[in-house]
Amino acid sequence: MSKMYREEVPFTKDFLFRQMFDLDSSTYTYLLADTSTRDCVIIDPVLENVKRDIQIINDISLNLKYAMNTHMHADHITGSGLLKKNLPGCKSLISKSSGAKADVYVEAGDMIEFGRHRLEVRSTPGHTNGCVTYVCQEQGIAFTGDALLIRGCGRTDFQEGDAATLYDSVHTQILSLPDNFKLYPAHDYKGLTVTTVGEEKKYNPRLTRSKEEFIHIMDNLNLSYPKKIGKSILCLSF
Ligand SMILES: N[C@@H](CCC(=O)N[C@@H](CSS)C(=O)NCC(=O)O)C(=O)O
Numbered sequence: 001m002s003k004m005y006r007e008e009v010p011f012t013k014d015f016l017f018r019q020m021f022d023l024d025s026s027t028y029t030y031l032l033a034d035t036s037t038r039d040c041v042i043i044d045p046v047l048e049n050v051k052r053d054i055q056i057i058n059d060i061s062l063n064l065k066y067a068m069n070t071h072m073h074a075d076h077i078t079g080s081g082l083l084k085k086n087l088p089g090c091k092s093l094i095s096k097s098s099g100a101k102a103d104v105y106v107e108a109g110d111m112i113e114f115g116r117h118r119l120e121v122r123s124t125p126g127h128t129n130g131c132v133t134y135v136c137q138e139q140g141i142a143f144t145g146d147a148l149l150i151r152g153c154g155r156t157d158f159q160e161g162d163a164a165t166l167y168d169s170v171h172t173q174i175l176s177l178p179d180n181f182k183l184y185p186a187h188d189y190k191g192l193t194v195t196t197v198g199e200e201k202k203y204n205p206r207l208t209r210s211k212e213e214f215i216h217i218m219d220n221l222n223l224s225y226p227k228k229i230g231k232s233i234l235c236l237s238f
């Protein structure tokens with residue numbers, strides 16, 4: 001078997017993983033927990049789905065430590081604030097460089113702990129200045145936000161986006177992980193749920209190109225602006 005398709009790392013028995021979807025904005029929200037201590041974190045919650053998220057957290061008797069965001073979202077309003085209101089003890093968390101308000105600010109190299117599990121913070125600017133990727137080395141997974149999407153990447157035409165910066169971020173901080181690491185994005189518009197480092201290194205139509213070609217592609221995407229961009233970027237505090 002080639003190195004590219006090395007077996008993915010299986011989750012340990014005390015690691016709970018749930019991938020949840022927002023139909024309106026095609027956003028993935030992730031719930032991760034230590035099933036021994038019951039501590040959990042939620043990544044990129046969406047305001048309209050907070051009731052659903054609280055229900056699942058309560059149903060399986062988890063304690064929410066952090067409502068975390070990979071970046072300041074332009075397409076939806078974060079559910080962090082409402083989660084905090086409803087689940088005492090929960091703290092909102094985002095990168096310092098995002099410019100958003102939160103209880104906890106993280107930067108590259110920080111570790112976010114829930115039970116015995118840890119997420120490493122990697123700085124992956126380019127889609128926005130404050131984009132970070134959260135890596136769980138033990139489980140062989142990373143949450144890439146909008147820096148890397150499955151066979152794509154985040155747009156770079158607003159929120160101080162910069163294609164050259166994004167290219168460097170993805171190559172040095174995400175595609176440098178082992179090929180068998182699974183990558184979970186913040187969105188998918190085609191119904192895909194997960195990819196791997198090896199797959200993206202081989203098949204990503206944008207990021208397999210040279211930096212100059214990548215910049216040209218990103219400058220010519222001609223995407224329409226997200227429907228909620230005005231409201232979501234103004235909603236800076238969690
Ligand atoms: N049509 C959607 C917006 C889609 C969009 O712009 N998605 C962003 C991520 S949310 S900031 C993006 O970076 N897309 C990259 C791509 O190649 O699609 C809406 O109306 O909300």
Ligand SMILES: [Fe+2]
Pocket residue numbers: 071072073074075127146154
């Ligand atoms: Fe985004």
